[in-house]
Amino acid sequence: MSQPEKIEFQTEIRQILDLVIHSLYTHKEIFLRELISNASDAIDKLRFEALTHHDWAPKGGGKIRIETDAAANTLSVVDNGIGMNREELISNIGTIARSGSKEFLKAIADRQNAPPELIGQFGVGFYSAFMVADRVTILTRRAGEEKACKWESAGDGTFTIEEGEKPETGTTITLHLKRSKIDDIVDSGEAESDREPDFTEEWKIREIVRKYSDFIQYPVTMMVQRDEPAMDAEGKPVPGAAMVKVVKEETLNSMKALWARPAKEITKEEYQEFFKHLAHDWQEPLSTIHFSAEGLLEYQALLFIPGHAPFDIFTPERHHGIKLYAKRVFIMDDCKELIPEYLRFVKGLVDSADISLNVSRETIQQNRQIVQIRKRLVRKVLDTLSEMKEKNREEYIKFWDEFARVLKEGFFTEDEHLETLKSLLLFETSADPEKYSSLSEYVSRMPAEQKEIYYLTGESRAALENSPHLEALKAKNYEVIFFTDPVDEFAVRSIGKFDEKPLKSAAKGDLDLGATEEKKPEESAKYSSLIEFLTGRLKEQVREVRLSKRLKSSAVCLVMDESGMAAHVEKLMRQNNQAIPAQKRILELNPEHPLTEKLQKMFDENRGDPRLSDYADLLYGQAALTEGVPLPDPVKFANLVARIM
Numbered sequence: 001m002s003q004p005e006k007i008e009f010q011t012e013i014r015q016i017l018d019l020v021i022h023s024l025y026t027h028k029e030i031f032l033r034e035l036i037s038n039a040s041d042a043i044d045k046l047r048f049e050a051l052t053h054h055d056w057a058p059k060g061g062g063k064i065r066i067e068t069d070a071a072a073n074t075l076s077v078v079d080n081g082i083g084m085n086r087e088e089l090i091s092n093i094g095t096i097a098r099s100g101s102k103e104f105l106k107a108i109a110d111r112q113n114a115p116p117e118l119i120g121q122f123g124v125g126f127y128s129a130f131m132v133a134d135r136v137t138i139l140t141r142r143a144g145e146e147k148a149c150k151w152e153s154a155g156d157g158t159f160t161i162e163e164g165e166k167p168e169t170g171t172t173i174t175l176h177l178k179r180s181k182i183d184d185i186v187d188s189g190e191a192e193s194d195r196e197p198d199f200t201e202e203w204k205i206r207e208i209v210r211k212y213s214d215f216i217q218y219p220v221t222m223m224v225q226r227d228e229p230a231m232d233a234e235g236k237p238v239p240g241a242a243m244v245k246v247v248k249e250e251t252l253n254s255m256k257a258l259w260a261r262p263a264k265e266i267t268k269e270e271y272q273e274f275f276k277h278l279a280h281d282w283q284e285p286l287s288t289i290h291f292s293a294e295g296l297l298e299y300q301a302l303l304f305i306p307g308h309a310p311f312d313i314f315t316p317e318r319h320h321g322i323k324l325y326a327k328r329v330f331i332m333d334d335c336k337e338l339i340p341e342y343l344r345f346v347k348g349l350v351d352s353a354d355i356s357l358n359v360s361r362e363t364i365q366q367n368r369q370i371v372q373i374r375k376r377l378v379r380k381v382l383d384t385l386s387e388m389k390e391k392n393r394e395e396y397i398k399f400w401d402e403f404a405r406v407l408k409e410g411f412f413t414e415d416e417h418l419e420t421l422k423s424l425l426l427f428e429t430s431a432d433p434e435k436y437s438s439l440s441e442y443v444s445r446m447p448a449e450q451k452e453i454y455y456l457t458g459e460s461r462a463a464l465e466n467s468p469h470l471e472a473l474k475a476k477n478y479e480v481i482f483f484t485d486p487v488d489e490f491a492v493r494s495i496g497k498f499d500e501k502p503l504k505s506a507a508k509g510d511l512d513l514g515a516t517e518e519k520k521p522e523e524s525a526k527y528s529s530l531i532e533f534l535t536g537r538l539k540e541q542v543r544e545v546r547l548s549k550r551l552k553s554s555a556v557c558l559v560m561d562e563s564g565m566a567a568h569v570e571k572l573m574r575q576n577n578q579a580i581p582a583q584k585r586i587l588e589l590n591p592e593h594p595l596t597e598k599l600q601k602m603f604d605e606n607r608g609d610p611r612l613s614d615y616a617d618l619l620y621g622q623a624a625l626t627e628g629v630p631l632p633d634p635v636k637f638a639n640l641v642a643r644i645m
């Protein structure tokens with residue numbers, strides 16, 4: 001047999017272990033849920049691989065056994081799942097294979113007492129064992145391999161790995177529990193209430209399994225001791241004889257496939273606990289969608305809309321949340337074909353009697369049943385959201401604040417449900433500083449003569465509220481939508497119209513507010529020479545200079561083409577190193593502003609007045625600043641202002 005090899009954990013794992021051991025105080029019992037979940041996943045994986053390697057199937061079905069030894073103060077979780085070989089052990093347990101653990105570190109770095117449930121969510125579940133154990137041993141044998149492997153660590157920065165003895169495939173994880181034994185406590189004077197629960201006690205284990213792992217679809221068993229009447233040779237109780245101690249195996253969980261039961265029989269608590277187990281979440285879901293389809297295609301779906309977004313929802317390696325089962329047999333996690341990207345926040349599962357167990361990631365795309373199920377899931381989720389929006393605005397706002405940006409991706413990919421997506425939109429507007437509005441609410445408030453739905457895009461409400469682009473609209477009492485999410489700039493192009501009314505940017509193109517606002521034709525004549533001068537002076541910066549119909553109090557503003565991109569988005573894209581062509585804007589001049597008139601006068605009096613060029617630069621500078629467009633030469637601008645002051 002080989003010598004144990006000592007290996008260092010990756011730095012990040014060391015940090016995680018450190019946090020787990022020193023910072024997480026409450027709910028230590030969740031370690032058992034994490035280990036049982038891992039065991040259950042391992043059996044799922046083996047059952048799946050057994051579809052192609054028939055002799056690998058777990059003997060007697062998948063089983064998770066909990067073994068305790070009060071004398072040795074140990075607890076083991078034994079599974080007959082897929083097991084791990086040496087390489088897998090090292091990479092799965094010793095290094096950060098996935099981004100989850102890193103994110104975990106980031107997320108809890110600034111919290112003194114992070115909720116331990118975070119551990120599960122961030123997929124560092126196994127390490128939670130070190131909350132209750134000062135040494136952990138893994139003995140494991142991978143399906144299809146002869147040799148077993150033994151891993152051991154005290155959570156102190158290193159682990160050892162060596163060959164082990166294990167007759168069966170699967171994994172045994174043994175925790176050498178921290179809890180001081182009664183005798184030690186008497187000596188140490190430790191207060192009873194400070195002590196950790198005894199995780200070798202049957203009732204304690206039973207309680208934890210019931211609470212967290214009841215739905216695990218494999219039996220979680222334990223040997224229990226019972227006092228029973230003595231039996232005679234024929235199996236009948238012996239009258240008058242003393243009770244005898246009998247040891248027998250008991251299943252602790254109900255194994256109910258919750259989704260297969262009729263919805264009306266399931267309690268809210270049952271759904272919630274199931275969601276927490278399924279999603280590794282610690283909060284309640286916002287909404288539960290449970291239905292079954294019968295007829296040509298039979299399946300059950302149990303979906304949840306979570307209360308908060310996972311940390312990785314915008315990373316490329318993000319997960320989708322739908323698991324696929326076929327007749328209760330787990331087929332795959334993260335089934336992207338069942339739900340479109342823009343609904344990837346939905347968690348849950350689909351179990352179908354009509355899906356072949358052999359369906360693979362490669363063939364699933366062409367699978368007709370999957371396509372059909374997906375259609376129905378999308379409909380159901382969107383209907384649920386619509387209903388939430390109508391009937392429970394508070395909940396919907398919670399949803400919106402967490403997932404709006406994901407949902408809006410639908411505007412780029414979804415044709416069929418575009419109208420529904422539009423109706424799901426919420427935004428702030430110039431009319432109400434407090435509340436979100438929807439498009440239909442906006443439309444219901446439109447004055448009769450208003451033909452278009454006006455919006456502005458920008459970094460924040462505060463940045464938009466004082467925008468010069470709003471002036472004429474405000475004067476007419478037209479409400480303006482504030483789109484403050486960077487994706488809005490693009491999403492709005494897919495929105496196009498709502499209720500036959502086109503969406504119109506208050507900052508782009510011509511703003512035609514109807515005949516009453518038409519400028520007198522002589523005005524254009526009056527300022528034509530000034531405009532010509534400004535166009536020449538500012539030709540590097542702007543495409544055009546023209547008189548404005550949108551300004552009331554400001555002297556100038558910058559305007560884009562209908563197809564142009566808002567300044568804040570331009571900035572964001574540059575920050576992300578995205579190449580975007582330089583955009584020239586249009587400078588609009590307020591014909592009613594005294595400045596315009598004075599400039600024209602100055603120009604008429606002396607075309608060669610050197611101040612004219614400075615004033616032109618100042619005008620442009622002002623407009624650029626309010627628009628959030630970078631100044632061509634900030635130092636020069638500052639000097640100009642200083643000089644004039």
Ligand code: ADP
Nearest residue numbers: 038039042083084092093123124125126127171
């Ligand atoms: P997670 O379960 O969220 O992936 P863990 O830290 O709990 O994160 O486990 C890391 C990995 O170790 C798992 O993804 C799995 O590959 C492996 N693993 C853990 N427990 C077992 C087990 N009982 N049998 C087989 N593999 C396991």
